[in-house]
Amino acid sequence: MMLRSKGNQQLDEEQQEETGVETGRGGPKESGEQSQWVMIAPENALKNSSEESPENQATIITLRHPKSDEGAQFLLCPDSKSIHEILSFQDTKGSWFIDNSVQQDGRLLMATVVDPLFLLLPYLLDDKNSKKHMFMQLDQIITDSDFPQCNRIVQILDHSTTCQVCDSKGNEDFKVYRYNEEKTLSWLKEKVERTADYLSTSDVSVSSGQCSTYVKSSKATEASRGQFSTYVKSSKATEASRGESGLIQPVICVYHQVSAVPMSKVVKEQRPLEVSLVIPSNTSVSSEDSVKYAAGLISDYLHPDLSKKLFDSLGIEIENTKGKRSSDKQKVKEEPPEKKVKRSSDEPDEDYSKVISAPAKTVPVVKMTAAQKKLAKVDKSGMKSLMTFFKKK
């Protein structure tokens, strides 16, 4: 497969339609021997980065992931005042050809824009911070001994952005901020609504049974034409340092122009992505589903407590994910073996359909008659179950 720089990425938060592919030399420089990575990143994120002073260069830094509280790597671009989350996607086997060299590390890294406010929220919400209720300067708020690079977030936060989640005081030179939950929730709601709007007009299937990703299929059978949109939903972080990964922006669509590649081959290449079929766009999608799905996406960048508040304010019920997950695991076991092969070795760590309640199946409520209620109250001490007297047929 050829990777070619196609450029032209829209950086609109909720609408990413096409992503340029960059083969970058010199990604994360700090880690060990490897000196090159393959990363898909918006073109303007890396532009100008080479000649400027190191301070303004796009760099990869480790920050606290807002959901997992663990370290995750982000691409900071002071030029464009943007920060990108880095997702890694690893095929079970695979390497890259880069010019005349072979790179053993077959991961595909993707940098997608994330709203810096998501990264600010953990510090605003930090329970350990005793001065939480006081107005403070941003660089005082964002201090973290585990991730010293966190102060660089300040660079990319401007006043109006910060005010979306904070109350502020002070003049031009000296601004202080304090967390405001109401503002935060309305900001998040706005995000959810916009995402939902986009989802409802997009091809992304958001139906409740949704737990895998999709290849557009109505045409996929015509393999020779094969244009696929792969919705990369979850690429489990392979680096330990990354902790739980998430999507930076709700949806990443990668279009591979694959000409004359047999369908089977393409699918094979995509194996670790969870791939199944996209429901054609004309499938009617209820707005409720979109909102739930969108809320699920957004909540991936939020501390669980905050997600809960968001769901509450949106009126979405949260299901007991534990039980669901275990039952889901069982389901996995029951799946035919060839499907298992398609799965990456890790369970997908994001499955929005689990967090959010599916429209509850109507389980017939067993109504007890009055007599049965009385029977239930009978003192049954000393009465053994009839199963001990009679054997099953």
Added chain:
Amino acid sequence: MFEARLQQGGLLKKILEAVRELVSDGLWDCDGSAITLQGMDSSHVALVEMYLRAEAFDHYRCDRNVSLGMNHAHLSKILKCANNDDIITLKAADQDPDTCSLILESKGGEKTSDFVVNLVRIDADQLGIPETEYSAHIKMSAGEFQRICRDLSQFGDAVQISCSKQEVKFSSTGETGAANITLSHSATVDKEEESVTVDLKEPVDLTFALRFLNLFSKASPISEMVTLSLSQDAPLVVEYKIGDSGHIRYFLAPKIQEDE
């Protein structure tokens, strides 16, 4: 195709009344020779088994064995629409039917009502009940049994049934005191329904929860006589015959005092 036409619709009503409070959803197994229904209460200490031979119906056809998962509350609503002398026809498809139709015809044939009841999925274990010898059989009037159970439940929650020689004693103790009712063997030739027969191999002495017995006695309209079969430390059997063509049997686990 399963089709069964019952001339005396009232019988089906009585059967349903006898089981529906103990078992809310029942699996009605229909085969070439009979309809059987088995179900346990939610706590699994009591079991009801209904057996109705094909002969009870004036038309009975069952090409393949079918299991009809009936919600008894729904079925009861339908049967409430039936008069006792209505002719009731049950119909269901052969393979895994989702619904069962019931057709009620008035005796004169001037009114026909038909109903469809959605079947429910029931995953209950069916128990195999072996034919066993019991130490004691007591045959008595169903009405009398109902009366005894009702009377004794005013005094206590449990009844102690002790059989010795030619008599059976039902006793109950509670906060207000104690009550004992003794029936003696009295085979009256003239009036069978008033007679009490005690057929005893070994003396037995068992305690049962009265509330269950009260529920069992709801089957009294089905038969004039009831037979209690007891063995020490085994479930009690309360049997009502459905004419010559079947029976309803209730099984109840005894209360066994564990010595500690």
